[in-house]
Amino acid sequence: MTKILPFKAVRPARPYAGLVASRPYEDYSETELRSQLEYNPYSFLHIVNPGYKFQHDIGGARRFEMVRNRYLEFREEGTFIQDPKPCFYVYKIKSRGNSCCGIIAAASAEDYERNVIKKHEDTIAPREQIFKEYLKVVGFNTEPVLLTYPDSELINSVLAETMKQRPEYEFATANRELHTLWKICDDENVNKIRKEFGAMSKIYIADGHHRSASSYLLAQESKDANPDHTGEEPYNYFMSYLIAESNLRIYEYSRLVTDLNGFSKEEFLIRLDEWFRIENRGFEIYKPSKKHHFNMYLDGEFYSLYLRHTNYEFSDSLSRLDSFILYEKILKPILGIEDLRHDKRITYVHGRNDLIELKTRIDSGEFQVGFGMLPANIEEIKQIADENLTMPPKSTYIEPKLRSGLTIYEF
Known part of the structure; x- marks a missing residue:
């Protein structure tokens, strides 16, 4: 049984979505990064590169604390909002010749421990610890682990119906990708998705082994530090993007x-x-x-x-x-x-x-x-x-x- 849950996402208010969304930090050249930070005040890069505000390189624990501060500023200014009800999020990416669609959801750290979420790569312990400390200090995760599951007609039908509705976001990027996001918050479809994943005996990590390992370490540490632990606290889960096997693109x-x-x-x-x-x-x-x-x-x-x-x-x-x-x-x-x-x-x-x-x-x-x-x-x-x-x-x-x-x- 695989436990996949909806959650209350913090996300950009509709007008800012295309400006906030960024590629992973390491994908930018120095020139691109400087341009984004200088000319786009809404870019998520301001959060992950908090020293830019002071024109100063900052590392270690101090950087983690400042990431948290920049994030709180985005929330306080209304750039970010939070959904009042747990939802699944349908995220579609369309590029030249390719299109994929999946569900952003919360996956269980306990499933990771029990090997219900299956791994195929080794991880490096120091990297796990560093990212665990990062998550602990900043208090949020914005990089979903890519999980894959066998194609499901039921999930496909729910996604197809959802995508007939007006999306929360729809924006294009400079590399000619179209990004679209919908919410699934109604109890009927939420329960359908939960039940369908619950019937799966296992799912697989496609990408994000270190992220999932670090999230598991944080869950264990938080559990040990909480005398009132119930197993339902948010730290028991990590954000994931679940995609059908047929939608994956695998390169060498x-x-x-x-x-x-x-x-x-x-x-x-x-x-x-x-x-x-x-x-x-x-x-x-x-x-x-x-x-x-x-x-x-x-x-x-x-x-x-x-x-x-x-x-x-x-x-x-x-x-x-x-x-x-x-x-x-x-x-x-x-x-x-x-x-x-x-x-x-x-x-x-x-x-x-x-x-x-x-x-x-x-x-x-x-x-x-x-x-x-x-x-x-x-x-x-x-x-x-x-x-x-x-x-x-x-x-x-x-x-x-x-x-x-x-x-x-x-x-």
């Missing part, structure tokens, strides 16, 4: 490496030959068409690498994953890269950027070799989660990516 990450770990080009190719059948594609831009096929760009030429199945043994779902094969047979044993998160010799380019970027960065001399693969699919992700295994870092780049500031969950 290419790997770029600065050097060949002391090998010459010829020696490196000989080492690869043990596990892969290699074809030189020359100047032809090659992208794999099957699982266990890889592309490689080296010294101005593309290569196709086909895993030798007669040599490689599949033992579980992780061993079949292309990013794992690439790590186990090339990155670690040949190129000497063991720590995929922190080794400065490796970087990643997500599949929304084409192979031209990979080629350009290698041709520039910044990197010496690059590898690509097909993206993982939802069934691979679910199977790895069901087997309680974890993917290598940067195995998936998953969309949609939501705007910050449209719905806020207070603890």
